[in-house]
Amino acid sequence: MTHNSRNLGRWFVAVSFLVSAFLSPIISLAQDRVDKVSAKDFSGTAKAIEKTLKSKGFMIVATVDHQNMLKMVGAKIKGAKTIEFGKPDMMKMLMPMAPEAGLEMPGRFYIWERNPPQADKTVVSYYRPSVGFGKYGNEMMTKMGKDMDGMWEMIVNEATK
């Protein structure tokens, strides 16, 4: 009986280890990623994101229109757009101090339309900046990342309501 319980215990530990190893990327992805459903349609959401970003002093660095690009190669997809944005002041402060953090910039929102059965829903997705900036072990950058989390959330909430 004792032998059996010990075996069961070992099995439990092994299975838990395997399950956690399998799930950890998914769990961390879920924690890093924010998906906010918009009350507006796709183009309304994209415009609102741009407008809100500009009103908060951000510059649109680039817009990638996946839907339009794919038309050239004969693919029809639902609305999908990436908006890259940044604040010159923020970058001016961060880049000389930690050039390696350039990988985390500019910020990025992905606006997309869901496929059926969840059609007619536009979603704004992004990764929380604190996760990226927190990887550098720099206190100031970690704090900046956390501040950005709040700012990103506020912009997306405002644009999607």
Add this chain to the structure above:
Amino acid sequence: MLITYIDILFVLAGLAGIAVGFIRRKTVLPPVQPPEASFQEVILTALALIPAAVGPNILVVALTPGMPSMDVLTEYVLIPSIVLLLIVAVVAHRLNLERLSNRIWTGIWVGAVSTAALDVIRLTGFSLGWMPGNMPRMFGVLILDQMALGPDDLSDFVGGLYHYWASACFGLTYTLLVGRTRWWGGLIWGIIIEIGMMTTPPMVIAMDTGYFGLKQGFGVLGVSLTAHISYGIVLGLLLERYTKHRGWILRIVKEAFERPVTLVQSLK
């Protein structure tokens, strides 16, 4: 819509040009006696061959890894090459170089309008999913450097212009090098262009179709080959009607070199 109204407008304009070409000259007239060759003609022909080569090849260069991009090449190479061609055409006209003038204008307009014969097949193949992309739309976003935004009306128009200009350059190259031939000369030229297209970076690397498009089955090759055969036949039939003089470039060069000797001999 995968095929745009701009695609259709370009095709309609090209088909109208083809129709006018055949209506104006229903039969093939006998060739005109060629004028005497001169160094001026040889030099201007060589200069006209530069823009003829630049037109289609900037795309090949732009899509070759490590080379300047299409927007840069358009600004610094393509547009100056078009200006050079215009200067050559004006000078040839002023110097009464009838053969060269005829070859420049005929090559350009016949090459351009014949593109419609290619496009009818290309666009049909694309809408059936047999082609990897609507290439003129890509040319437009490459020229205007707006790949991330994708195509819009302006880029589609610019891409269409470039597509027709590249074909015009193929027509020009043919008339400058070969002169007047039978219609099947155009067909051979169309097949040579097809081989060039299917073995160079725009298709092989940028569209990742592999050599002769075989990475994606036989659809790409089938559509592309048929389209270029169609282009070549129309090109050949129209060039046969409108190119006035026989004689390929080496014969003209040879005559130009022989001419001073004949002049000296005639003075004696």
